[in-house]
Amino acid sequence: DIQMTQSPSSLSASVGDRVTITCRASQAIYNYLNWYQQKPGKAPNLLIYAASNLQSGVPSRFSGSRSGTDFTLSISTLHPEDFATYFCHQSHSTPNTFGQGTKLEI
Amino acid sequence: EVQLVQSGAEVKKPGESLRISCKVAGYSLTTNWISWVRQMPGKGLEWMGRIDPNDSYTNYRQSLQGHVTISADKSINTAYLQWSSLKASDTAMYYCATRDGSLGFFDNWGQGTLVTVSS
Numbered sequence: 001d002i003q004m005t006q007s008p009s010s011l012s013a014s015v016g017d018r019v020t021i022t023c024r025a026s027q028a029i030y031n032y033l034n035w036y037q038q039k040p041g042k043a044p045n046l047l048i049y050a051a052s053n054l055q056s057g058v059p060s061r062f063s064g065s066r067s068g069t070d071f072t073l074s075i076s077t078l079h080p081e082d083f084a085t086y087f088c089h090q091s092h093s094t095p096n097t098f099g100q101g102t103k104l105e106i
Numbered sequence: 107e108v109q110l111v112q113s114g115a116e117v118k119k120p121g122e123s124l125r126i127s128c129k130v131a132g133y134s135l136t137t138n139w140i141s142w143v144r145q146m147p148g149k150g151l152e153w154m155g156r157i158d159p160n161d162s163y164t165n166y167r168q169s170l171q172g173h174v175t176i177s178a179d180k181s182i183n184t185a186y187l188q189w190s191s192l193k194a195s196d197t198a199m200y201y202c203a204t205r206d207g208s209l210g211f212f213d214n215w216g217q218g219t220l221v222t223v224s225s
Contacts, residue, residue: 043215091210096153
C-alpha cells in the first residue's frame with residue numbers, strides 16, 4: 001500500500017495567517033493527490049484535486065502544489081471557517097490511502 | 107445538484123448482520139463508481155472499497171475482504187455496504203462517495219452513517 005505521511009498533525013494559527021500542510025507519498029503517485037476539509041460531525045469536502053486544481057465553489061485562498069512525491073496545501077489568509085481538519089488522499093493506486101490528518105486550531 | 111443520502115444510525119450487537127444504504131439523487135448511479143470510506147471514532151479516513159454500478163465490479167481493501175460486501179441496485183440508484191457478522195471493531199462512521207472516473211477524487215459525499223456495535 002502507498003503510505004501518505006501528512007504533517008503537521010496539528011497546527012495552531014490565527015485568522016489572517018498563511019498556513020501550509022504537507023503530504024509525502026511513499027512512492028510515485030504523479031498528480032493523483034487530493035485534499036479534503038472536514039469539520040466536526042460533517043463529511044469531508046473536496047478542496048483540491050489532481051494536486052493543484054481548485055474544486056468548484058472552493059475559495060481561491062486555497063491552493064495546492066506538487067514537487068515529486070511531496071504535496072502541499074496552502075491557505076493564503078485564514079478565515080474563521082477554515083479551522084477544521086484537513087486530509088490528503090492518493091487516488092493513484094488501490095487501496096486508496098489517506099494522510100493521518102492535520103487539525104488546524106486557533 | 108448531486109446528493110448522496112445515507113440511511114440512519116444503527117446500534118447492533120456483535121455477530122449481527124447489517125446493511126446500510128446510500129441513495130444517489132441528481133444523477134444516475136451508473137455515472138461514476140461509488141466508494142465507501144470508514145472513519146473510526148476520533149480517527150482518520152480509511153478507504154474500504156468501491157463498486158462500478160454498471161456491472162457491479164468491486165474492489166476491497168485487503169483487510170476487509172470477506173468481511174464486508176459492497177453492492178448496488180441501479181434501478182433505485184442505491185449502493186449498499188453490508189456485514190454478515192459485525193464485530194465491535196466495526197464501530198465507526200461510514201461514508202459513501204462518488205469517485206471521479208479518471209482522477210479518482212471523491213467529489214460528492216453522503217452525510218455518513220454511524221454504526222455502533224456493542225454487547
